Amino acid sequence: MSNKAVSYAGPGKVEVIDIPFPEFVLRDGPGVHPANVGRKVDHGVILRTIATNICGSDQHMVRGRTTAPEGLVLGHEITGEVVEIGRDVEFVKVGDVVSVPFNISCGRCRNCKTGATGICLSVNPDRPGSAYGYVDMGGWVGGQAEYVLVPYADWNVLKFPDREQAMEKILDLTMLSDIFPTGFHGAVGAGVGVGSTVYVAGAGPVGIAAATSAQLLGAAVVIVGDLNADRLAQARSFGCETVDVSLGDPKDQIEQILGVPEVDCGIDAVGFEARGHGREAQTEQPATVLNSLMDITRAGGSLGIPGLYVTGDPGAVDEAAKVGSLSMRFGLGFAKSHTFVTGQCPVMKYHRGLMQAILQDKVTIAKNVRATPISLAGAPNGYAAFDDGAAQKFVIDPHELIPR
Template sequence: MKAVVYDGPRQVTVKDVPDARIERSTDVLVRVTATNICGSDLHMYEGRTDFETGRWFGHENLGEVIEVGDGVDKVAVGDRVVLPFNVACGHCKNCERGLSNYCMTAQPVQEWAGAAYGFADMGPWAGGQAELLRVPWGDYNCLRLGEDADERSADYVMLADIFPTGYHATEMAGVSPGDQTVIYGAGPVGLMAALSATIRGASKVMVVDRHPDRLRLAESIGAIAIDDSKVDPVQAVLEQTMGLGADNGCECVGYQAHDPQGQEQPNDTLNKLVQSVRFTGRIGTVGVYVPQDPGASDELAKQGKIAFDYGMYWFKGQTMGSGQAPVKRYNRQLRDLIAAGKAEPSFIVSHQLPLDQAPEAYQHFDARDNGWTKVILKPGQTA
């Protein structure tokens, strides 16, 4: 099969690799029909993780079941399914508590938890930026789709990661009807957080970024765009909230945050959120942070540490939730919102391209080139 193989920093090629196959009785084999390039993939693409050369990315995957193991009871050949990026067993202590994002079975390092397809330090699982994908514990990990699965695949593929992740940010932030919510980052996850805040009834959603194409997308769903290259975002939020600060906020950028001058500052968005959110407000952090970052610009960040404004955070009595999203906690209800026409996460999609065009797509998406807001790769599609 063909796959998008990582050859080193900012180098990927589409090449032949061994076919994915059924390896255990509980496996499901999926022919991938849509697989997204994620902002998290860029950390690995840029060489900012220990992702091994020769492996392939792809944790946002959707496709058709073409084979099932003898131990699979629910999922059948021909089903259209979307796969949570979390690889999870369904029966460990964390999975039984609904924390499939911290599965202890799928993660081979005993001291760690959590696994994902095609992701650094998240187990040996092959990615789905390929023609085929092996799905372990298939009955647990496959979310079956309805008759509109092919027609609306650009919406449903967002259930693999970014839509539930954006929703998880608003869940941790406690967004409730009538709230005023600020979101730092208008990448795909930030835009999904803005959509989720709207779905949850926020009266005002403010989105901070500096890329005009992304801010236009935020405005298209009714959010207030704040360009931090033109104004102080904290002051802008305070002006929008009678000087009190937002009721809650979401961090959707992560450890490679940059200031408007282009300097990397991993603490930038977190500290601005502390300033932007009111006393006793809540913050949900879904942007990726890592225990070690050898490519960081300062010594603290190289050790996975940042200069967090904890004094002000404590003084304001704020609460913060963090970590990867337990996709299975949300994907079924979000699927049903899509099916009912209540949510259309595909509004962020700028390109749907054949798998062979992945190297070009990575270059544009990594450069944040204008108009490259979200890329779906389509194995089997021709140019």
């Protein structure tokens, strides 16, 4: 059976290729850890992909900013229909429409049992934590494909209660696999609550999801900072204040909005490819956002950091940054008694509640991020547009099931 997929073809390039139809065993391939080759997945299901999104984390690999091997099948934001179940699957049925957390977790290890599914100890031989189609994450085949294997299915998938309703809201529901919980995790980590003032650095899809989440949590004011005018306009479209960091330090613009040069809660939705502010806005300075957030977040406040930071960046600006060592003003954070919340979002902690918010019309995440369906063949163009700063979230629709 045909199974076309999007793969990394070297810096700046992706291509659509033919890959084998999934089996209930992990085969060798680009990025697959040798210790995972031959791993039986009788606890898994095979999905016909309904929606699979292009993520900024994918873009880091495509830009050549990680050690991802060429040929790696991309995609970790997966929503699909179950077409085949493994021998050991008990509760998931053929025909179920499900959301798949980007974190692959076993549900059995010490961390999973405490809800820390972003750092599962069992699915990646290299280190805690795993994901589909991502460098150094165990080699599980990515989901930007017509069909994909999902392990530990009884544990991992979130079943939508009604198929017809799910398809009507599929552009919202597909955000449950990653960016909506990730943005929400950033807001929770930053301590957002009723009446909070919040600054979100970055108006890409995760930043927009964090801003949406802050509103859902009761923030009084949500301010979003970025260099991209279109993305800032998108943030304003659903009630956010905005800061253009190309004009200078966000602190001064925040004071113009709030009357004081600080916020209660800071969220980093940029990560390691951060740029400077003002005249240095075109210069990459990977610690800029972290240092800025420590400066503008009140003493005793918290920093939620859903933006990606890596341990290996061959394209970094200096030798230290190539191994994830950044020039942070940690002494400032210490002096202000800041709390830092970092790492992969444990999607399962949030996705069911956020699903209910979507199904009950409490939030319109697809509208806020401008979810835009594209074909599988159109994925290379989607990656190029996203890299150029399009204020959109591209949703790959391999089987043309999403109304245009």
